[in-house]
Amino acid sequence: MLKYVAKRLLMAVFILWAVATIAFALTFLSGDPATLMIGDHWTSEQIASFREAMGYDRPLLVQYGDFLAGLPQGDFGVSVRQQIPVMDLILQRFPATLELTAAALFLIVFISIPIGVLSAVKRNSLADRVAMSGALFAQSVPTFWLGIMLILVFGVWLRWLPVSGRGTFLHLLLPAITLATFSTARIARLVRSSMLDVLGQDYIRTARAKGLPNWRIYYVHALRNALIPVITLLGLEIGGLLGGALITETVFAWPGIGRLTLQAIQARDLPLVQGVITFGALVFVLVNLVVDLSYSFIDPRIRHE
């Protein structure tokens, strides 16, 4: 087990190095960083001294070396626009993203799993068809459009919920629903197909033959076995959500990592862009490691050797 974790962590380091290097290279491909970040009316002296102060006049390899050396300490440099260490900015925004992710995750798990199980058990019934068409619809709706529609209906017409911003529990509802919709649909469909698969297995027939009640067969014997692929997908979703929900956070003016990312790109704040990309990759890798380790709790047959 420990050996497995160590191996995975080593791999994570490699992935992070690769992501950071790509982020570093990409930001330099979009033009000279100094001319990108300065104002329209700067004099050439101002541009030159800015380039020097930011260290952009040094050889690219030296800049890359410094960039890599800072990474283990979480040092991504200082945001050019805000003059604040990039890591501080990320940590300031992370709670908002965490809050939104937690709320969305709650909705995803408690809606998608019951629906998926129901659809599988009542296969081809009206309930199954309604649920699966609903899931298809939810998966096809663009997040952007859904967010604006929810605002229009619940914010502008009914005036039940606040339109945007972060604050009370009510502020959380619309963005969480928007964010959860796509994943809920996706996972409900996966739960259904995974359950169908498991329900055809011999041990389910055995359980039935033993005269176990249905709920016990479905929720104890079948669901637990059907959950492995679901957890894998859920892990990917959480990892993605924690990296910041660009569109949802933008539509609802939610001050999280997604907004920070967009802001960094729009302001051409290179250290910040590099920081949020690398941070997103780190979170993604860690979440998936935790998910992989959790397999053995769900299915004791899986051992990480």
Added chain:
Amino acid sequence: MDPFGMFSRVEVAFGDHLFQSLTFFNKDMEVEPLLATSWERLEGDTTWTFQLREGVRFHNGAIFNAETVKFSIESYYERNAAGRTVGGASVAIPSADITRVDILDSLRVNISTSSPKALLPFYLSQMWMIDPGFYTDASDADRAENPVGTGPYTVSERIRDSHVALAANPDYWGSAPKAARVIWRVIPEVSTRIAELETGGVHLVTDLPFDQAALLDDTPGVHVARISGGRRVMIGITTSGGPEPLKDKRVRQALNYAIDFDAISEGLFSGQVDRMSYMFNPPYNHPTLEAYNYDPAKARKLLEEAGYPNGFELSSLDTPLGKWIQDFELAQTIESQLADVGVTLEKGVRTYEWGNYRGKLLSYDLPGLFMQGSGGEFELLTEAADLTITSPSNFYRWENDEYEELWDELQAALDPDRRQEIGYRMQEIVHEEAPWIFLHIQPDVYGVSDQIDWQPRPDEIIHLWDVSLTL
């Protein structure tokens, strides 16, 4: 909220609620007293004496005096020399070129410049006064989190990238602001901004796109405020060192007559934008110049006179993507309109990411025609300088003797009427010589609740201390 870290118009406008300068650039684009009550130019014209306002205190209780002025101005120049950010003063600092600040007594200072600067009071309106006691040793984070100015408001709450709440400063030296509390919110998505405005969540929203503004016009309880802003959009023409035909001003005029701007405005801007008639921002905008009209017959005739009866071919029209409203669509429309009078593009419209495009501009790596924007400043010298032959912003490599002579005179001219006259004449020359295909001035569109009495300014600055709310 670092006074040296707020660059953009909206950041500077926000900062004006917390920080103040010696002078104030008001809604009529004129300079008036603020922390300085009066000023006079001494003999030699390079030194000015400023009389400071008495009884002004910073938010932390520190007293504003001559020491403050010296410290603040020197901080700006030291940072600029070190290549560090100077916020909204990045143009004012090299333009004013202040060489020293001398304290005469606690409420009088002498400010000296390298050469006579008629606009010194204007430049000083861009440099906020800061408390030496707080800012001398403040870290970057301190500066960002704890603004200490003399303004009518103080910060009462701040959630980064969400909102900042301002509360009226109880110890403010001037008359108290009308609204006791003002909240600035960041709402990036335009539909969300409009929804907030409609539901009374906010009272003023910025940056409305034309099509959405048209819808909002019919919504009860809110109205749309439009104003011609300070940012011009045009097609730059390489007038020397480039394609032969473009060296002839008749050809350049012909290109202007070939553009059907009404069709462009209708197609791309919901008919809400007019063609540019003046080239310098208010208050120096030429009042009577007429924009080029659409006259393809005249365009063909001018081309014939210049020796191109069948038109000619250029390599391309280059444009960045997404830098100006509808820039790519604009470039494509212009390509087809030019083709109608026989001016064709071998490689058509070529697009670039803004960073790469900016690099091309700065190194003059440009084809005969290229999309370009200018403006954003409301000060004649900076604007007029852009078209002098020695300016790095003269991407058109355009040179005109009379313009250069006027420029020489303008730099030393102190009489405001003469400056105005020079500004007008310069615009007449640019209009006639046509180093640009004149397009439009981007309007600023705001959504405003009927509950507030607020008028937009052409320079995108939003000041809220004299705005009141009726319920």
